[in-house]
Amino acid sequence: MELVFRTIKPADAPLLKEFLELAMEFSGDEREHNMNKYLEDWGKRVDIGFIVLLKQEKKPIGAVWFRQFTEKNPGLAFVDEKTPEMIAAVSPDYRNQGIGRYLITRLVNQARMEGFRALSVAVHKDNPVLGLYERLNFQAEREDGSIKVMRRVL
Secondary structure (H helix, E strand, C coil): CCEEEEECCHHHHHHHHHHHHHHCCCCCHHHHHHHHHHHCCCCCCCCEEEEEEECCCCEEEEEEEEECCCCCCCCCCCCCCCCCEEEEEECHHHCCCCHHHHHHHHHHHHHHHCCCCEEEEEEECCCCHHHHHHHCCCEEEEEECCEEEEEEEC
16 A cells, blocks of 8 residues: 655645544534634644545545644643644544554654644544554643543654
């Protein structure tokens, strides 16, 4: 399986919505409100991310990105205004093959190069990906109901 990684562009917003739906683990009005926060006006602020595609089919199979939020308008994994929140998702058929690890590592390295000091992520406590975050040195910051907020110092 040959993969191609590329930077997310503003035109990728519909594709990001598909991956965000895979990443969001709750439903209802809160889900829609939070989804909009992570997609709205993509690329018009300090938005950084990557998409991975199957080379031959040019089929997107994963994405990772981050956004910064304010204390007045926080995201799910808000820690502070200097720590961007990361979103990562891999299509179900391609999980457990190291793709998520590679995407997250690539974003962590990019965030470090951009001068950020940390990244945060919100993950459901029962999600198996929690172990991956722990192996990638994300530390528990707090728990909000069934969601664990984790932070990775860069």
